[in-house]
Amino acid sequence: MPPKGTNLEQTKAHNLRLVLSEILSGDEISRADIAKRTGLTRQTISNLVEKLLEANFVTEGNYKKGGAGKPSRILQISSTAAFSIGIRIEINKIAISLVDLSGNLIHSEHINATYSTDEDVIRLIEPLCLDVLRETNTDIRRVLGIGIIMAENDDRNHRHAVGDIVTDPKNIAELLYQELDIPTFLETAAAAAALAEFLQGSARSFRNFIYLFIGPDLSAGLMVDGKIYGGRSARAGSIGHLVVNINGPICSCGNPGCLNGYISLESLTNYLQKQDKIPRVPYDVFANIPSNDPKIISWLEQQAEYFRVGINSLENLYDPETIILGGDCPDWFLEAVIRLSRPFMRSISERGERDLPRVIKSPHADQMVQKGAATLPIHAALGEENAAYKSQAQFGVSYQRLSELLGHYINEK
Amino acid sequence: MPPKGTNLEQTKAHNLRLVLSEILSGDEISRADIAKRTGLTRQTISNLVEKLLEANFVTEGNYKKGGAGKPSRILQISSTAAFSIGIRIEINKIAISLVDLSGNLIHSEHINATYSTDEDVIRLIEPLCLDVLRETNTDIRRVLGIGIIMAENDDRNHRHAVGDIVTDPKNIAELLYQELDIPTFLETAAAAAALAEFLQGSARSFRNFIYLFIGPDLSAGLMVDGKIYGGRSARAGSIGHLVVNINGPICSCGNPGCLNGYISLESLTNYLQKQDKIPRVPYDVFANIPSNDPKIISWLEQQAEYFRVGINSLENLYDPETIILGGDCPDWFLEAVIRLSRPFMRSISERGERDLPRVIKSPHADQMVQKGAATLPIHAALGEENAAYKSQAQFGVSYQRLSELLGHYINEK
DNA sequence: TTATATTTGTCAAATATTTTGACAAATCAT
DNA sequence: ATGATTTGTCAAAATATTTGACAAATATAA
Numbered sequence: 001m002p003p004k005g006t007n008l009e010q011t012k013a014h015n016l017r018l019v020l021s022e023i024l025s026g027d028e029i030s031r032a033d034i035a036k037r038t039g040l041t042r043q044t045i046s047n048l049v050e051k052l053l054e055a056n057f058v059t060e061g062n063y064k065k066g067g068a069g070k071p072s073r074i075l076q077i078s079s080t081a082a083f084s085i086g087i088r089i090e091i092n093k094i095a096i097s098l099v100d101l102s103g104n105l106i107h108s109e110h111i112n113a114t115y116s117t118d119e120d121v122i123r124l125i126e127p128l129c130l131d132v133l134r135e136t137n138t139d140i141r142r143v144l145g146i147g148i149i150m151a152e153n154d155d156r157n158h159r160h161a162v163g164d165i166v167t168d169p170k171n172i173a174e175l176l177y178q179e180l181d182i183p184t185f186l187e188t189a190a191a192a193a194a195l196a197e198f199l200q201g202s203a204r205s206f207r208n209f210i211y212l213f214i215g216p217d218l219s220a221g222l223m224v225d226g227k228i229y230g231g232r233s234a235r236a237g238s239i240g241h242l243v244v245n246i247n248g249p250i251c252s253c254g255n256p257g258c259l260n261g262y263i264s265l266e267s268l269t270n271y272l273q274k275q276d277k278i279p280r281v282p283y284d285v286f287a288n289i290p291s292n293d294p295k296i297i298s299w300l301e302q303q304a305e306y307f308r309v310g311i312n313s314l315e316n317l318y319d320p321e322t323i324i325l326g327g328d329c330p331d332w333f334l335e336a337v338i339r340l341s342r343p344f345m346r347s348i349s350e351r352g353e354r355d356l357p358r359v360i361k362s363p364h365a366d367q368m369v370q371k372g373a374a375t376l377p378i379h380a381a382l383g384e385e386n387a388a389y390k391s392q393a394q395f396g397v398s399y400q401r402l403s404e405l406l407g408h409y410i411n412e413k
Numbered sequence: 414m415p416p417k418g419t420n421l422e423q424t425k426a427h428n429l430r431l432v433l434s435e436i437l438s439g440d441e442i443s444r445a446d447i448a449k450r451t452g453l454t455r456q457t458i459s460n461l462v463e464k465l466l467e468a469n470f471v472t473e474g475n476y477k478k479g480g481a482g483k484p485s486r487i488l489q490i491s492s493t494a495a496f497s498i499g500i501r502i503e504i505n506k507i508a509i510s511l512v513d514l515s516g517n518l519i520h521s522e523h524i525n526a527t528y529s530t531d532e533d534v535i536r537l538i539e540p541l542c543l544d545v546l547r548e549t550n551t552d553i554r555r556v557l558g559i560g561i562i563m564a565e566n567d568d569r570n571h572r573h574a575v576g577d578i579v580t581d582p583k584n585i586a587e588l589l590y591q592e593l594d595i596p597t598f599l600e601t602a603a604a605a606a607a608l609a610e611f612l613q614g615s616a617r618s619f620r621n622f623i624y625l626f627i628g629p630d631l632s633a634g635l636m637v638d639g640k641i642y643g644g645r646s647a648r649a650g651s652i653g654h655l656v657v658n659i660n661g662p663i664c665s666c667g668n669p670g671c672l673n674g675y676i677s678l679e680s681l682t683n684y685l686q687k688q689d690k691i692p693r694v695p696y697d698v699f700a701n702i703p704s705n706d707p708k709i710i711s712w713l714e715q716q717a718e719y720f721r722v723g724i725n726s727l728e729n730l731y732d733p734e735t736i737i738l739g740g741d742c743p744d745w746f747l748e749a750v751i752r753l754s755r756p757f758m759r760s761i762s763e764r765g766e767r768d769l770p771r772v773i774k775s776p777h778a779d780q781m782v783q784k785g786a787a788t789l790p791i792h793a794a795l796g797e798e799n800a801a802y803k804s805q806a807q808f809g810v811s812y813q814r815l816s817e818l819l820g821h822y823i824n825e826k
Numbered sequence: 827t828t829a830t831a832t833t834t835g836t837c838a839a840a841t842a843t844t845t846t847g848a849c850a851a852a853t854c855a856t
Numbered sequence: 857a858t859g860a861t862t863t864g865t866c867a868a869a870a871t872a873t874t875t876g877a878c879a880a881a882t883a884t885a886a
Binding site for chain 2: 004006007008011014015018038039040044208220224225227229230231232233234235236237238239241242243244245246247253254255305306309312313314316317318319320321345346347348349351352
């Protein structure tokens with residue numbers, strides 16, 4: 001799809017989203033500040049802000065004093081002007097969360113449930129969504145979209161397949177869109193977590209970084225020039241099948257020494273089962289395990305060599321500003337992974353000025369996927385229409401929802 | 414740098430560049446066609462095209478018949494409206510080329526020369542540039558910029574260091590800009606080749622692909638969403654230091670089993686020297702070697718195992734539409750690399766619909782670096798001002814040059 | 827052959843958005 | 857108290873695109 005031409009209306013919409021983004025940035029900001037940051041005139045910003053005030057998306061706060069001149073009026077987001085839902089569907093559990101425009105978590109809950117078809121899933125999550133909206137007294141029209149996180153496990157057919165369960169995440173996203181008439185977005189856990197760190201977390205100042213996610217598989221969420229990068233088929237960052245030991249054991253994918261075989265929750269599960277003879281599953285592998293469990297620490301020490309190769313490959317191929325480590329695991333585990341992997345191998349990440357560690361722990365790893373899921377629609381609505389955020393799959397247009405909420409102040413025709 | 418606001422002038426400039434790009438695309442195109450493609454009205458396109466006609470950037474060609482309605486007038490680029498220079502600086506050789514706006518090679522030559530300081534290099538290339546312009550009778554004001562390809566060899570200090578030679582590519586680019594007052598761009602060979610394939614070569618239909626370049630080192634030019642990706646410090650794609658054999662010999666970088674140690678011209682040079690006891694250098698390793706030399710083929714057979722791991726890593730981490738193979742080596746060598754590397758390992762590149770080979774040979778590998786070098790300024794001039802093309806280093810603004818040539822029809826103020 | 831429909835490129839006018847220049851108000855520094 | 861600086865806004869000006877209409881040229885159908 002080639003770039004499109006721009007006309008006046010698009011210009012105004014672009015500028016309006018820009019103003020909204022600046023106010024959302026959280027800094028204490030005035031009309032004049034926005035003018036300086038965007039390069040537009042104070043008058044233009046004034047006009048746009050007036051529309052945002054009329055639409056109740058923005059309120060005026062206190063005066064900001066200090067420095068010469070007339071004090072400026074601080075502009076604040078009305079966080080309750082819009083909301084977004086995030087849903088994470090796992091094997092035996094479905095978690096839902098509602099966030100406001102600023103990304104604050106309004107409500108969060110999960111159910112333990114099993115399912116075997118797409119329709120089963122819809123029957124579970126549709127009432128869940130409606131319940132959350134009812135409980136929080138949220139107008140459904142103010143929901144910009146629903147972000148869905150659901151892994152494909154069946155490599156061949158893009159399906160979520162475990163035992164008897166064979167579901168299609170894309171189809172689920174589409175069905176939910178049709179049922180609720182709310183735009184839906186499908187993304188990987190790693191990419192969602194990366195987005196959450198980028199927009200509200202510890203990666204706000206970066207435009208090129210990697211969120212390395214330790215789940216049942218190892219995967220990477222790639223932030224490239226401020227956008228999530230998915231590649232040809234939204235599968236970029238499949239680091240779990242990186243060959244880190246050419247003489248290693250054959251992986252289920254057919255290749256030798258895949259990284260997944262060394263460091264992943266699947267690999268950890270296998271190890272613990274061999275040790276304890278207790279049946280375990282990857283998504284619940286840390287149940288009843290104390291912090292810094294010696295068995296796990298000693299296992300990590302064995303895997304570190306291969307993990308280092310993975311880090312090195314990411315660094316040499318992506319040259320990221322940093323790698324943020326997260327996943328479905330407790331903080332002590334993530335910390336141990338980083339600690340035991342030091343010193344890292346030599347790579348291009350050592351070069352040039354560097355005031356930042358090469359690998360850092362995601363500060364709130366346990367929340368990032370859920371937050372990221374809910375943030376997907378907001379990010380899409382505020383993003384460029386051309387350089388659109390491209391998720392794995394997307395149904396409906398959250399930007400249109402935003403326009404409607406702005407009371408047709410954009411594109412009022 | 415956050416996105417900037419847009420105003421009327423920027424809108425017009427954006428649309429004008431868009432129109433120019435469409436006409437440059439090479440298809441037989443009319444005003445109405447451009448209107449359909451860009452989503453702008455016929456009238457707007459008419460206005461913009463008129464300016465391009467006045468500035469002699471575009472001419473009207475024949476009428477396009479067929480289909481109902483009044484025949485449309487085909488618009489053609491005046492290729493001689495603007496030019497661009499590409500310079501590749503190697504150890505003992507400097508090559509220069511002049512291309513027109515369409516990317517056609519107008520003139521091409523090289524000198525064998527040695528140098529030891531930045532000033533030496535400038536003393537060599539400045540007259541070379543002026544000579545080329547004089548010989549081709551090209552107005553220097555019509556040169557949009559100079560693209561420079563020069564490898565950093567000294568990892569620590571970003572320098573080009575071989576024996577006594579210690580030069581700084583960025584400094585050279587800056588000095589040349591100051592001398593000639595023409596914008597200069599510095600880029601890696603792999604990235605330049607990727608750009609050439611993208612704009613005029615075999616990758617015109619892709620937005621995410623990798624140009625894998627076999628030079629003294631192995632390196633990758635990354636095209637991500639239609640833009641060259643360089644990462645934090647323009648070093649992304651350093652695949653030569655990918656660890657492909659964790660138990661392999663220690664590389665000069667300190668890590669075991671780097672890919673460079675298996676497949677690169679440096680590695681080939683070492684192998685041939687051991688075999689023949691004849692001194693060789695990587696940049697001239699194919700001298701006096703016949704096609705499909707059995708020694709080299711047998712060497713390639715040994716390296717294929719590791720090359721496959723490299724391909725697999727690129728595919729799993731980037732999920733490219735394809736990998737294009739090129740480098741400073743003859744066609745038969747590139748073909749042999751691909752042939753002997755089959756079958757490739759399992760990777761995510763096998764998934765989904767795929768009508769394209771996973772690895773293809775660059776059709777004119779020997780020209781791509783030089784063409785890409787010269788194309789850098791053109792691409793920058795036609796690109797977005799915001800989503801600007803970001804090269805390793807850039808001095809001056811080729812877009813301004815283009816505006817000047819357009820006779821201040823953009824930003825005439 | 828004639829009539830009709832379709833498409834192109836352009837004209838003039840309308841529309842929409844940003845910029846420009848000026849001004850009052852409020853604060854800080856001297 | 858005075859002057860300098862900055863903010864937010866007003867009204868007018870500037871600029872680019874769109875709209876609606878039209879003649880011209882072609883293909884298609886009658």
